Amino acid sequence: MKNFALIGAAGYIAPRHLQAIKETQNTLLAALDKFDSVGIMDSYFPNADFFTEFERFDRHIEKLKRNGVLLDYVSICTPNYLHDAHIRMALRSGAHAICEKPLVLNPWNVDALQDIENETGKKINTILQLRLHPSIIALKERVQNQPQNTKHEVDLTYITSRGKWYDISWKGDESKSGGVATNIGIHFYDMLSWIFGAAQENKVHLREKHKAAGYLEFENARVRWFLSIDENDLPQTIQEKKQRTYRSITVNNQEIEFSNGFTDLHTLSYQEILKGNGFGLSEAKNSINIVHDIRNNGIVTQGEKHPFLNV
Structure with a gap:
């Protein structure tokens, strides 16, 4: 014990x-x-x-x-x-x-x-629990079985509605949270770099207090991403269901289902840490580099944009 x-x-x-x-x-x-x-x-x-x-x-x-x-x-x-x-x-x-x-x-x-x-x-x-999610592990295995020079087309969309309290809390202060891309996106960027290799290009198309979007190119993927805490960004079908969260990852137009299976991932993370298999500084650094660049890169208007920006 x-x-x-x-x-x-x-x-x-x-x-x-x-x-x-x-x-x-x-x-x-x-x-x-x-x-x-x-x-x-x-x-x-x-x-x-x-x-x-x-x-x-x-x-x-x-x-x-x-x-x-x-x-x-x-x-x-x-x-x-x-x-x-x-x-x-x-x-x-x-x-x-x-x-x-x-x-x-x-x-x-x-x-x-x-x-x-x-x-x-x-x-x-x-804690990088998405690396332990069965659906994400299966996706990584499929990618590894593809030819090394394959570039997968990926769309990442995550909208998790937050109320007025968010801006009053530390999460609404970029100097404390790192901004919305860091606060709600860090585990997705870790997952993408874990599956698709090192980041090669990082363009930011939108960076506001409540939402951000951009383009990331990895060794084996081209990723268009959109993150938001604004409920108005929810797709109409989600709003009609009175749901406040929308999470979607498509790889080559195929939806990756990983909505379930989250409940025990912290316990599984602890089990691995106690065995000496925890994720450390070297595993964390790729996603920290990505979100740092998202915070500091200039906004660009050209390039491949997430579909939500073309509406």
Whole structure:
């Protein structure tokens, strides 16, 4: 049984981490969040110590260490811009880190974290659960069986409606979240680079607060992508069903069905991490490079555009 701490216990994604820690038969010693709406912990680890101030949490971890109780892992579910600092705290506490995506916001942060890994001998793991999804694994296998110079035609569309709260929260602040492409798109860019190889071209056709679109060319794919949190972008058929999310990936005009099978992927991720098979800094860097360029590249009007931009 491994000892865990968790930072960001009140966040949206924290219950999946709590569940994964419990389902892998491990224990949570302490949790931290500046918000105290963490009753969800009663369903998993009611006896875990809870803190709303980082300083007291840090002191508690240090006291445990001095009393011979060592942390094995720190799970990090905090806002994107805090990941770097919390990963460093985990490693310097003598624990491995398990951090939600995006691992960090900028490529140079990855290089700096590599130095911390080397200094401490501890591992930084990130959650890239789409790599564990059966439909995505099957797609990767099909692509690998094609001739090496094959260029697949891919359309990626993801619209996940968000209310007015979004702009007030840290997610609406690009300096904290990385913007909409980073916040809701990072796992898709990781999936695409994992399946289709290194990114060769990155053009941005649209970049607004609530939506973004562009063209990515990989070694084995040409990808037109569109991401949005604006419910007005939902296809009419989806709106008529009163649904607020639309997710579609087509490869050579064939829809890839991966709507199901998400519920256990965090637990599966933890199982692999505990076996030493977690996704680390090198696996995370490709998608971090892609979203950094999307944030900073100039807008272009020419080139292959996503169908939603041609309406």
